[in-house]
Amino acid sequence: AQSVTQLDSQVPVFEEAPVELRCNYSSSVSVYLFWYVQYPNQGLQLLLKYLSGSTLVKGINGFEAEFNKSQTSFHLRKPSVHISDTAEYFCAVTLYGGSQGNLIFGKGTKLSVKP
Amino acid sequence: GAVVSQHPSWVICKSGTSVKIECRSLDFQATTMFWYRQFPKQSLMLMATSNEGSKATYEQGVEKDKFLINHASLTLSTLTVTSAHPEDSSFYICSAAGDTLRYFGAGTRLSVL
Numbered sequence: 001a002q003s004v005t006q007l008d009s010q011v012p013v014f015e016e017a018p019v020e021l022r023c024n025y026s027s028s029v030s031v032y033l034f035w036y037v038q039y040p041n042q043g044l045q046l047l048l049k050y051l052s053g054s055t056l057v058k059g060i061n062g063f064e065a066e067f068n069k070s071q072t073s074f075h076l077r078k079p080s081v082h083i084s085d086t087a088e089y090f091c092a093v094t095l096y097g098g099s100q101g102n103l104i105f106g107k108g109t110k111l112s113v114k115p
Numbered sequence: 116g117a118v119v120s121q122h123p124s125w126v127i128c129k130s131g132t133s134v135k136i137e138c139r140s141l142d143f144q145a146t147t148m149f150w151y152r153q154f155p156k157q158s159l160m161l162m163a164t165s166n167e168g169s170k171a172t173y174e175q176g177v178e179k180d181k182f183l184i185n186h187a188s189l190t191l192s193t194l195t196v197t198s199a200h201p202e203d204s205s206f207y208i209c210s211a212a213g214d215t216l217r218y219f220g221a222g223t224r225l226s227v228l
Contacts, residue, residue: 043222
């Protein structure tokens with residue numbers, strides 16, 4: 001079975017500071033990895049995904065994540081955050097790269113960007 | 116704009132009543148619908164998966180007679196919580212999957228008094 005651990009439930013950070021949201025996963029087989037963002041009163045939106053190829057994945061809004069197979073991690077980073085990045089971020093894995101596969105989510109990390 | 120519309124966003128009901136939650140895909144055909152439940156500070160837990168025109172597949176531990184899922188068309192799926200009790204209070208999220216992409220509804224907060 002697969003599982004996802006998001007090590008920080010809340011991350012407060014000042015505007016324009018860098019941020020890293022940590023995600024580790026457990027799986028005995030290869031998985032595909034995703035980061036989703038949820039703004040207040042909105043549905044989850046895909047930030048980025050790793051399916052294959054380069055381990056450094058760039059997503060929307062200046063976010064990027066690096067897949068590290070040996071450490072089973074997929075940490076999300078942004079060099080300079082904005083107030084508008086305040087949201088909840090979910091890391092997820094699936095065995096199937098298409099849209100139909102079941103996603104297994106972490107508990108989420110609330111990012112609070114302060115002025 | 117939103118590509119998946121989920122209604123209502125918040126519902127309060129009395130214990131013993133039934134509540135229906137709608138999930139509509141806008142501008143695309145959702146061949147598969149997923150229904151999740153999320154408790155506070157917990158991850159989204161898959162309740163069931165449904166394909167248009169077929170019976171839903173429920174995850175272990177989810178009562179299919181309590182959580183009725185209907186996916187009668189490629190743009191609409193409904194989750195009915197029958198005879199709701201306070202322990203059913205939770206945040207319910209639908210996800211619609213087309214051929215290549217998946218979108219999520221904004222969720223429904225159910226409070227059973």
